[in-house]
Amino acid sequence: VIRDPRAKRSSRLSLTQREAIYAYVFLLVPLVFFATIRFYPALQSFRLSLFTWHVDPARRAFVGAQYYQDLLANPVFHQALKNTLLYAAITVPASIALGLGIAILLQAITVGRGWYRAIYFAPYITPAVAIAWVWGWMYNVNFGIFNRIIIEWWDFVEGIGLPWLAIDPQRFLRDPEVALPAVAVVIIWQQLGFQVVIFLAGLQGIPRVFYEAARIDGANPWQLFRHITFPLLNPVLVFAVVITTINALQLFDQIVNINFTDQGGPLGRTLSIALYMYQEAFSRARLGYAAAVTVVLFLIILVITLVQLRLTQRRVEY
Amino acid sequence: MLGESRRLRRGLDESVRASGRRPNGWAILAYVLLTLGAVIMVFPFAWMLISSFKDAREVLSPAICRANGRSRTTSRC
Numbered sequence: 096v097i098r099d100p101r102a103k104r105s106s107r108l109s110l111t112q113r114e115a116i117y118a119y120v121f122l123l124v125p126l127v128f129f130a131t132i133r134f135y136p137a138l139q140s141f142r143l144s145l146f147t148w149h150v151d152p153a154r155r156a157f158v159g160a161q162y163y164q165d166l167l168a169n170p171v172f173h174q175a176l177k178n179t180l181l182y183a184a185i186t187v188p189a190s191i192a193l194g195l196g197i198a199i200l201l202q203a204i205t206v207g208r209g210w211y212r213a214i215y216f217a218p219y220i221t222p223a224v225a226i227a228w229v230w231g232w233m234y235n236v237n238f239g240i241f242n243r244i245i246i247e248w249w250d251f252v253e254g255i256g257l258p259w260l261a262i263d264p265q266r267f268l269r270d271p272e273v274a275l276p277a278v279a280v281v282i283i284w285q286q287l288g289f290q291v292v293i294f295l296a297g298l299q300g301i302p303r304v305f306y307e308a309a310r311i312d313g314a315n316p317w318q319l320f321r322h323i324t325f326p327l328l329n330p331v332l333v334f335a336v337v338i339t340t341i342n343a344l345q346l347f348d349q350i351v352n353i354n355f356t357d358q359g360g361p362l363g364r365t366l367s368i369a370l371y372m373y374q375e376a377f378s379r380a381r382l383g384y385a386a387a388v389t390v391v392l393f394l395i396i397l398v399i400t401l402v403q404l405r406l407t408q409r410r411v412e413y
Numbered sequence: 414m415l416g417e418s419r420r421l422r423r424g425l426d427e428s429v430r431a432s433g434r435r436p437n438g439w440a441i442l443a444y445v446l447l448t449l450g451a452v453i454m455v456f457p458f459a460w461m462l463i464s465s466f467k468d469a470r471e472v473l474s475p476a477i478c479r480a481n482g483r484s485r486t487t488s489r490c
Contacts, residue, residue, distance in 0.1 A: 197450060203443040214451045217458065229461045238473050240460055284454070 137393075144386035155383075162387035172388065174363045175371040176395075178275060182367065183343035183399075185279040186286065191335055193283065194290025199324075201291065202298050212295065216288035223285065227352035230281045234267035234353075241267065268354050271364045278353055278365050285349070286342065290335055297331030298324065333407045337400055344396050345369055368392045 108116075144162055146155040166172050197215060201208055218226060233240045242264040252260040267277045305323050314322070347369040351358050359366030359374070368388065376385030464472055 197447065200443040200447050203439055204447070205440075211447050211451060214454050218454060221458075225461075226457070229457050232464070233457065233460060284457075287454070 140386045140389050143383055144390050146383055148380070148382035158383070162384045163391070165384060166387050166391060171363060171366070172368075172371065175359075175366045175368045178364065178366055179344055179346065179368045181275060182279055182282070182346055183340050185276065186282045186343050187336060187339045189279075190283045190286045190290050190339055191332070194287055194335070195294050195328075195332075197287070197291045198294035198298055199320075201295055212291065215291045218285045219288035221285075223348035224352050226281065226285055227349045228355075230284075231268065231353040231355070234277060236264075236266050236269055239267070241265070268365075269361055271362045274354070274361055274365045278350060281349060281353065282343070282346065286339065290339070293331055293335055294328070297328050300331075301327045329407070333404070336407060337403055340399060340403065341396055344392070344399070347373065368395075 145157060145159060147158055149155045201211055204211075232238070236242060245262050245264050249261040252258060265273060268274050301324065305327070306319055309319055309323055346367045350365055350367050350370050351373075354360055354365060359370050369392065372385045372388040372392065375381045375388060
């Protein structure tokens with residue numbers, strides 16, 4: 096008697112096992128998608144970084160770690176790396192502190208909370224390109240509203256006889272010292288809404304009874320924040336820190352568009368690694384070198400994220 | 414049943430909030446700060462909208478509103 100061994104085996108599978116098989120079959124679809132559309136090109140860029148670039152794959156020459164050595168010796172890459180870390184160092188703490196503060200304020204009010212939340216969230220859902228152009232226009236040295244306000248203020252304080260309150264007009268995006276913080280302000284402004292929304296969700300997940308109990312014990316608002324809100328918000332904080340840092344390290348659209356005639360300028364002081372990679376690949380057609388930049392950026396993001404997770408993730412006890 | 418328990422819980426939250434906080438001081442401070450922040454958040458959108466109603470010459474003069482035909486050279490209005 097010939098038996099189909101498969102049929103026998105499948106009949107012996109328990110219901111849970113069969114459900115698991117179904118789950119894996121369905122998971123296979125996104126897995127194949129990720130493997131072919133995301134992981135394969137990512138690995139491909141690693142391979143590209145080891146070869147000179149040529150359209151015909153047969154004529155690409157192996158150069159090994161040459162591009163990585165070039166990269167590490169290149170002052171422009173150093174500048175881009177420094178700028179990118181600076182962006183992260185400015186935007187991450189600022190947007191998290193402001194976002195948390197606004198979320199706590201929003202929790203303290205009842206009327207109009209939805210409206211405020213919508214207003215704070217609006218920049219986040221606006222295209223980064225549009226935002227960069229509007230801010231670039233407002234920062235404009237000659238025609239921008241900011242310098243206009245500064246000059247009006249100057250006239251005003253002179254009019255009332257307090258000229259020492261006047262501020263000089265700024266060059267903003269044309270000033271190598273001011274350009275990067277000026278761009279960072281735009282990024283904080285844009286990401287704030289996202290922080291507010293996730294912190295608001297986190298705050299609402301903290302059981303009220305803890306506050307009640309602490310208040311009965313005589314805790315003041317600062318103690319409530321320090322010993323209840325802050326520790327219980329830890330998972331949300333970790334998420335916010337990691338996401339914001341990755342966003343800051345991948346910064347591209349805003350920087351390209353805010354200083355469109357001098358991308359990454361002045362003097363490369365707003366250049367980010369992503370923009371540097373783009374310029375090398377598509378303006379200077381050095382795809383192998385650009386791929387090496389991508390791999391380095393990937394490693395930096397990986398290391399920073401792992402360190403952050405290690406440092407900030409603690410077990411939460413309710 | 415579910416709606417009722419939800420209403421009950423909301424009522425409880427409300428009463429906890431009301432009993433826990435001093436009547437209005439914090440809320441007023443929160444409204445003031447939030448409104449200040451909202452003005453900053455909205456400003457670039459407002460400026461974008463205002464600029465969209467200006468013609469090529471007006472958009473280059475940093476005046477906030479139309480020069481009203483009095484003088485095209487001055488930036489005041």
